[in-house]
Amino acid sequence: MMTSTTLVYLIALPLAGSAILLLAGRRSDKWGHLLATGLSASSFFVGLYQLSLMLGRSNSERPVTQKLFEWISVGTFKIDASLMLDQLSICFVLLITGVGTLIHIYSISYMSHDADRRRFFAFLNLFIAAMLLLVLGDSYLNLYVGWEGVGLASYLLIGFWNQKPAYATASKKAFVMNRVGDMGLSFAIMIAFATMGTVSFSGVKAAVDHTSTAALTSIGIMLLVAATGKSAQFPLQAWLGDAMAGPTPVSALIHAATMVTAGVYLITRSNFIFDAAPTAQLLVVIVGAITLMFGALIGTAKDDIKKALAASTMSQIGYMILGAGLGPVGYAFAIMHLLTHGFFKAGMFLGAGSVMHGMNDEVNMRKYGALRKFMPITFATFGLGYLAILGVPPFAGFYSKDMIIETAFNTGGAKGIILGCVTLLGAGITAFYMTRVMILTFTGKSRWDDEAHPHESPWLMWLPMAILAIGSVTSGYLLSHGDALVNWLSPLFVNHAEHAELLSPLVVSGLALAMVAIGVAIAFVKYSRNEVAAVAPTDVSIFTTIARQDLLQDRFNEAVFMAPGQVLTAVLVKTDEAVIDGAVRGVGRIALGSGSALRGVQTGFVRSYAALILIGAVALVAAIWVVTQ
Amino acid sequence: MNAANYLYLSALLFTIGAVGVVIRRNAIVVFMCIELMLNAANLSFVTFSRINGDLNGQVIAFFTMVVAACEVVVGLAIIVTIYRSRRSASIDDASLLKR
Numbered sequence: 001m002m003t004s005t006t007l008v009y010l011i012a013l014p015l016a017g018s019a020i021l022l023l024a025g026r027r028s029d030k031w032g033h034l035l036a037t038g039l040s041a042s043s044f045f046v047g048l049y050q051l052s053l054m055l056g057r058s059n060s061e062r063p064v065t066q067k068l069f070e071w072i073s074v075g076t077f078k079i080d081a082s083l084m085l086d087q088l089s090i091c092f093v094l095l096i097t098g099v100g101t102l103i104h105i106y107s108i109s110y111m112s113h114d115a116d117r118r119r120f121f122a123f124l125n126l127f128i129a130a131m132l133l134l135v136l137g138d139s140y141l142n143l144y145v146g147w148e149g150v151g152l153a154s155y156l157l158i159g160f161w162n163q164k165p166a167y168a169t170a171s172k173k174a175f176v177m178n179r180v181g182d183m184g185l186s187f188a189i190m191i192a193f194a195t196m197g198t199v200s201f202s203g204v205k206a207a208v209d210h211t212s213t214a215a216l217t218s219i220g221i222m223l224l225v226a227a228t229g230k231s232a233q234f235p236l237q238a239w240l241g242d243a244m245a246g247p248t249p250v251s252a253l254i255h256a257a258t259m260v261t262a263g264v265y266l267i268t269r270s271n272f273i274f275d276a277a278p279t280a281q282l283l284v285v286i287v288g289a290i291t292l293m294f295g296a297l298i299g300t301a302k303d304d305i306k307k308a309l310a311a312s313t314m315s316q317i318g319y320m321i322l323g324a325g326l327g328p329v330g331y332a333f334a335i336m337h338l339l340t341h342g343f344f345k346a347g348m349f350l351g352a353g354s355v356m357h358g359m360n361d362e363v364n365m366r367k368y369g370a371l372r373k374f375m376p377i378t379f380a381t382f383g384l385g386y387l388a389i390l391g392v393p394p395f396a397g398f399y400s401k402d403m404i405i406e407t408a409f410n411t412g413g414a415k416g417i418i419l420g421c422v423t424l425l426g427a428g429i430t431a432f433y434m435t436r437v438m439i440l441t442f443t444g445k446s447r448w449d450d451e452a453h454p455h456e457s458p459w460l461m462w463l464p465m466a467i468l469a470i471g472s473v474t475s476g477y478l479l480s481h482g483d484a485l486v487n488w489l490s491p492l493f494v495n496h497a498e499h500a501e502l503l504s505p506l507v508v509s510g511l512a513l514a515m516v517a518i519g520v521a522i523a524f525v526k527y528s529r530n531e532v533a534a535v536a537p538t539d540v541s542i543f544t545t546i547a548r549q550d551l552l553q554d555r556f557n558e559a560v561f562m563a564p565g566q567v568l569t570a571v572l573v574k575t576d577e578a579v580i581d582g583a584v585r586g587v588g589r590i591a592l593g594s595g596s597a598l599r600g601v602q603t604g605f606v607r608s609y610a611a612l613i614l615i616g617a618v619a620l621v622a623a624i625w626v627v628t629q
Numbered sequence: 630m631n632a633a634n635y636l637y638l639s640a641l642l643f644t645i646g647a648v649g650v651v652i653r654r655n656a657i658v659v660f661m662c663i664e665l666m667l668n669a670a671n672l673s674f675v676t677f678s679r680i681n682g683d684l685n686g687q688v689i690a691f692f693t694m695v696v697a698a699c700e701v702v703v704g705l706a707i708i709v710t711i712y713r714s715r716r717s718a719s720i721d722d723a724s725l726l727k728r
Contacts, residue, residue: 603724604724604725605720605721605724606659606720606721606723606724607650607651607652607654607659607720607721610650610651611651614647614650614651
């Protein structure tokens with residue numbers, strides 16, 4: 001593999017920005033945001049430069065590596081801290097730095113009234129650096145460092161306004177649930193090291209052939225656990241909704257476009273493991289299918305615009321995970337959907353932020369309405385993202401989502417039919433809840449509070465939205481034209497035999513569009529024809545109630561994990577107090593008691609001491625006399 | 630003369646000393662009783678030296694005398710100081726550390 005000396009700058013630039021801003025403190029308040037944005041942008045340009053170098057080489061010579069330093073050296077076991085940029089990583093690098101830079105620009109204006117804007121930018125830069133390390137690491141251990149880094153940045157940014165206790169709790173919830181997933185990743189690394197003796201991607205890939213299926217399956221399942229944690233997939237999905245406590249640019253960058261897709265990256269990167277472990281691969285598909293329905297159903301009931309988008313993110317990542325679980329045919333489509341989703345979902349989140357900006361940070365969609373006239377640019381960019389997520393041709397989602405649906409159908413057998421129907425149904429529900437968001441926010445009559453004065457956001461905010469909207473329109477076509485992305489990524493995955501086609505692409509597109517049309521129509525009938533109540537009605541069906549409570553995910557976690565955990569803690573505390581503290585206090589009490597008892601001897605009278613000495617001496621002599629007799 | 634008689638005398642003197650230490654309150658008398666016990670021990674040492682026919686006992690008797698001399702110096706100094714400050718030589722009065 002070729003080596004490069006410039007890869008490190010991708011990470012070093014934003015990392016330096018973060019360090020400077022955090023160390024310089026208040027001194028950098030005036031220029032901190034500009035420095036952070038500039039460094040993020042320069043990292044993007046380094047990425048573009050790397051892409052241009054890559055394009056100039058033949059397909060097999062495209063990956064490059066850079067060794068930074070020898071990290072761990074124990075006997076014959078060596079791990080270098082080294083970076084690797086290949087066809088898959090570069091997609092992520094450009095997405096992270098590109099979307100990241102746009103969101104930096106957006107945040108300059110969005111956060112301009114916040115006294116802590118510099119700290120916010122420091123954390124954003126830290127996130128970019130960690131995320132780049134995640135996708136550039138050449139071994140699972142290097143990836144793990146980035147993996148933890150993005151978790152930290154996510155925690156810091158969700159709790160950015162931690163003066164509100166609910167927000168601080170949300171950040172803790174996200175961190176703790178992520179840790180559960182991280183355990184999976186560390187277990188996967190340990191199993192890989194125990195069975196294969198190596199943790200680098202290339203080493204593991206080479207060792208797959210002579211490793212037992214049981215070991216591969218357990219590694220695969222552990223990697224899946226890691227992916228569910230970071231990507232908010234079932235059963236570790238509950239943190240994503242609460243993560244919306246963070247500032248909206250954070251939701252757009254971390255909890256829509258980049259960090260939550262790390263699980264998809266991990267599974268795609270570990271394709272050689274999942275290809276050799278069908279059980280684990282099947283579980284991946286099941287997790288993806290459950291989550292895509294789960295998120296979609298939650299999305300239909302949410303009145304908070306950010307939470308509706310978060311549920312949608314969960315659902316769309318379910319599509320990606322499902323695609324990645326379909327094996328070699330699906331990896332490229334999962335990545336394609338990931339890239340297009342990065343554009344349209346980030347755009348829509350920024351749009352939501354723009355709406356909130358104009359509406360005094362109101363997030364309840366029932367208090368919006370008729371904003372189209374007041375925020376034309378936001379409406380246009382959000383609308384383009386909306387068309388893209390629906391999968392209306394020729395917008396981005398049409399190419400990426402239809403490919404996943406088509407691939408799901410063509411897996412063959414009952415599995416194919418089930419997966420195909422789930423993905424189709426998901427598309428229909430997606431159309432329903434996204435149309436609901438559009439109608440509630442932008443059309444109908446205004447239901448604002450009296451003090452709301454909706455206005456369009458400044459250009460620093462709408463420019464990134466516009467660029468992302470352009471991406472939402474064009475990225476699907478550009479990536480799928482002539483199978484561009486599939487061919488680009490093909491050296492990474494094993495070649496797959498063509499499946500017999502169950503349904504032709506045209507039929508799949510027709511079905512998907514029909515489902516979308518039905519979803520849109522239902523939403524129109526339900527929300528456009530009738531008046532929308534400004535306060536959420538309470539006399540709703542049991543299904544709506546359950547969906548409003550996130551399908552009882554928190555209740556479930558509290559009943560199954562929290563309550564027994566609290567009982568366990570209580571028992572342990574009691575045991576600690578009774579047994580361990582009891583033993584320590586008992587020793588003390590014995591010493592104290594015997595001391596008190598002996599104190600009576602100390603009368604202070606010399607004569608009694610003398611008498612005691614005499615008695616002692618006599619007793620001693622008597623004892624010696626008895627013994628020697 | 631039978632050497633055992635010296636030992637009986639020694640035991641008698643020691644008992645008188647010990648009883649005196651325990652029952653008397655006057656510090657000077659207690660002090661003298663201690664001297665009596667020391668010299669009773671000395672008498673035993675010398676007697677055993679005679680019985681066994683070596684000089685170890687006699688040597689130790691000299692040591693005891695040295696110790697006794699030092700003890701007298703220190704002890705009398707303490708007693709005089711206490712008497713000066715408390716106008717009393719009763720050892721039961723000197724139990725202030727207890728309180």
